[in-house]
Amino acid sequence: xxxxxxxxxxxxxxxxxxxxxxxxxxxxxxxxxxxxxxxxxxxxxxxxxxxxxxxxxxxxxxxxxxxxxxxxxxxxxxxxxxxxxxxxxxxxxxxxxxxxxxxxxxxxxxxxxxxxxxxxxxxxxxxxxxxxxxxxxxxxxxxxxxxxxxxxxxxxxxxxxxxxxxxxxxxxxxxxxxxxxxxxxxxxxxxxxxxxxxxxxxxxxxxxxxxxxxxxxxxxxxxxxxxxxxxxxxxxxxxxxxxxxxxxxxxxxxxxxxxxxxxxxxxxxxxxxxxxxxxxxxxxxxxxxxxxxxxxxxxxxxxxxxxxxxxxxxxxxxxxxxxxxxxxxxxxxxxxxxxxxxxxxxxxxxxxxxxxxxxxxxxxxxxxxxxxxxxxxxxxxxxxxxxxxxxxxxxxxxxxxxxxxxxxxxxxxxx
Amino acid sequence: xxxxxxxxxxxxxxxxxxxxxxxxxxxxxxxxxxxxxxxxxxxxxxxxxxxxxxxxxxxxxxxxxxxxxxxxxxxxxxxxxxxxxxxxxxxxxxxxxxxxxxxxxxxxxxxxxxxxxxxxxxxxxxxxxxxxxxxxxxxxxxxxxxxxxxxxxxxxxxxxxxxxxxxxxxxxxxxxxxxxxxxxxxxxxxxxxxxxxxxxxxxxxxxxxxxxxxxxxxxxxxxxxxxxxxxxxxxxxxxxxxxxxxxxxxxxxxxxxxxx
Numbered sequence: 001x002x003x004x005x006x007x008x009x010x011x012x013x014x015x016x017x018x019x020x021x022x023x024x025x026x027x028x029x030x031x032x033x034x035x036x037x038x039x040x041x042x043x044x045x046x047x048x049x050x051x052x053x054x055x056x057x058x059x060x061x062x063x064x065x066x067x068x069x070x071x072x073x074x075x076x077x078x079x080x081x082x083x084x085x086x087x088x089x090x091x092x093x094x095x096x097x098x099x100x101x102x103x104x105x106x107x108x109x110x111x112x113x114x115x116x117x118x119x120x121x122x123x124x125x126x127x128x129x130x131x132x133x134x135x136x137x138x139x140x141x142x143x144x145x146x147x148x149x150x151x152x153x154x155x156x157x158x159x160x161x162x163x164x165x166x167x168x169x170x171x172x173x174x175x176x177x178x179x180x181x182x183x184x185x186x187x188x189x190x191x192x193x194x195x196x197x198x199x200x201x202x203x204x205x206x207x208x209x210x211x212x213x214x215x216x217x218x219x220x221x222x223x224x225x226x227x228x229x230x231x232x233x234x235x236x237x238x239x240x241x242x243x244x245x246x247x248x249x250x251x252x253x254x255x256x257x258x259x260x261x262x263x264x265x266x267x268x269x270x271x272x273x274x275x276x277x278x279x280x281x282x283x284x285x286x287x288x289x290x291x292x293x294x295x296x297x298x299x300x301x302x303x304x305x306x307x308x309x310x311x312x313x314x315x316x317x318x319x320x321x322x323x324x325x326x327x328x329x330x331x332x333x334x335x336x337x338x339x340x341x342x343x344x345x346x347x348x349x350x351x352x353x354x355x356x357x358x359x360x361x362x363x364x365x366x367x368x369x370x371x372x373x374x375x376x377x378x379x380x381x382x383x384x385x386x387x388x389x390x391x392x393x394x395x396x397x398x399x400x401x402x403x404x405x406x407x408x409x410x411x412x413x414x415x
Numbered sequence: 416x417x418x419x420x421x422x423x424x425x426x427x428x429x430x431x432x433x434x435x436x437x438x439x440x441x442x443x444x445x446x447x448x449x450x451x452x453x454x455x456x457x458x459x460x461x462x463x464x465x466x467x468x469x470x471x472x473x474x475x476x477x478x479x480x481x482x483x484x485x486x487x488x489x490x491x492x493x494x495x496x497x498x499x500x501x502x503x504x505x506x507x508x509x510x511x512x513x514x515x516x517x518x519x520x521x522x523x524x525x526x527x528x529x530x531x532x533x534x535x536x537x538x539x540x541x542x543x544x545x546x547x548x549x550x551x552x553x554x555x556x557x558x559x560x561x562x563x564x565x566x567x568x569x570x571x572x573x574x575x576x577x578x579x580x581x582x583x584x585x586x587x588x589x590x591x592x593x594x595x596x597x598x599x600x601x602x603x604x605x606x607x608x609x610x611x612x613x614x615x616x617x618x619x620x621x622x623x624x625x626x627x628x629x630x631x632x633x634x635x636x637x638x639x640x641x642x643x644x645x646x647x648x649x650x651x652x653x654x655x656x657x658x659x660x661x662x663x664x665x666x667x668x669x670x671x672x673x674x675x
Binding site for chain 2: 137138141143144145146173283284285286289290291292293295298299
């Protein structure tokens with residue numbers, strides 16, 4: 001099993017009545033709610049936490065891209081990843097990812113990811129999301145019905161830029177480049193492992209299987225809801241006669257560990273409820289621009305995450321609902337271990353993106369929960385897939401002889 | 416009126432609502448497409464040979480992937496004229512159809528007789544941004560589009576029973592297909608630089624607009640008049656953006672007086 005410590009980087013100072021007084025946490029959230037002076041401390045705290053996770057032995061540390069979003073302060077995850085690449089040397093740097101249809105030209109992604117791979121000594125996991133409709137269409141103005149076509153072209157361009165050794169001309173529909181020549185190129189050959197975050201588009205499953213990329217199901221609906229969707233993916237894997245390595249899939253899960261179940265509620269409930277009640281308050285008119293999803297996906301009925309009904313569900317959730325509904329795995333180390341095992345086996349996943357910092361959770365609580373998981377839970381979950389031991393097709397392959405920057409920074413100062 | 420099928424030279428399969436005798440009138444529908452009932456077309460067909468093609472993705476027409484940008488849409492309009500065998504038709508466009516009609520008229524100014532732009536899209540005034548058609552919730556649509564939203568809701572849904580989940584799903588999918596296509600020329604801002612081409616218009620032009628249009632308000636009418644100074648203007652009372660549907664008699668009256 002591989003565990004990646006993920007921080008969405010929410011703004012922790014949304015007002016108590018945010019849901020009542022604002023229509024959306026995303027796209028048109030007033031930017032006067034953001035205070036750059038407080039933001040200075042927020043960024044450093046979140047980056048420190050990611051470095052702390054590396055020190056505790058998490059396999060990866062992860063960041064992602066959102067725009068105009070009160071729960072995701074990383075319009076450029078590559079900037080955060082660059083900082084992490086300098087201050088860590090063990091964990092994989094999981095950038096899940098860059099919305100490649102939004103970069104103009106997308107050769108920029110090939111270049112920046114190559115830089116990150118080189119700086120980190122070959123530790124990059126490269127994510128290529130289509131991007132949510134909120135980010136891609138409403139914030140970045142991409143035409144919904146052409147988004148997937150533009151994505152496909154960007155993917156082709158980036159992969160060719162990484163793998164071809166000759167300068168080439170690229171005459172695309174959205175990008176015309178006379179001289180494509182990726183400088184620098186990534187350390188990992190032929191390219192870093194590719195992760196495709198998806199929310200249930202069936203085209204995405206086939207895309208992953210066509211190229212043997214990891215499929216990452218990122219939702220906040222938890223593992224009980226994720227099961228039906230991932231079963232669809234595994235059915236597709238079987239139909240395509242691919243092997244069933246659990247490392248083909250990743251799942252994001254909110255986790256909180258304390259000494260007892262009761263203590264977990266006492267310590268973490270208010271912060272996780274802040275996440276569900278304020279951070280997931282997205283105006284339904286921004287959830288799904290017409291044309292963004294294919295008719296095939298809509299007809300399959302697989303989408304449910306950000307529909308109006310789901311919004312209503314989020315407004316009424318209590319801690320008990322969050323636990324029983326599997327949105328959150330929280331409790332004592334033993335409780336969390338049992339439920340994690342149930343989740344990992346139930347979903348058949350080899351990678352978990354672990355969300356320990358949620359909503360407005362203070363630093364000390366985040367670290368407490370993270371440390372308990374690293375010490376008392378993670379070691380017991382390592383060998384759940386003995387038959388796939390050593391399957392590192394979707395993991396980074398760093399250089400042995402690489403710089404260990406934390407030695408010169410004084411590793412102890414970070415904990 | 417009856418449906419007729421044509422295939423354009425580019426390969427789009429287009430369903431055309433056709434009726435009446437007289438001078439040919441090509442009617443181009445808006446982003447929502449033709450509705451279940453289109454009484455203004457029936458009325459227009461009492462005097463003219465009316466041909467109303469549905470864009471790919473609308474109704475039964477197909478070939479969505481053939482049209483990607485404004486030039487594709489405008490050329491498709493002329494491809495349809497060609498496939499129908501029309502000579503210099505009058506062109507009437509409503510809303511997005513007005514935008515396409517104006518583009519067609521700028522591309523081939525001598526190939527049409529008269530031009531009617533009914534509540535046309537296609538311009539953008541930074542100080543007067545239009546409502547975002549693509550972020551409206553279902554219950555808000557009629558409020559933006561109609562003078563009388565309650566009547567508008569009934570017109571839009573054509574009396575469908577939304578307690579029937581299958582009917583609801585079909586309506587939703589139809590809506591996604593229509594607005595997905597419309598987004599290619601209207602998203603995120605319905606401006607594909609038509610304004611810099613309008614100097615090419617030669618056809619006599621009528622602007623016809625509902626007095627309570629909340630989607631394309633009065634400031635836009637003024638801008639159209641600045642850009643097409645020879646255009647005549649007709650207002651329709653007690654009508655919003657969907658004026659052909661809300662006030663078919665007044666709408667067709669204004670159009671007929673202009674076309675002669």
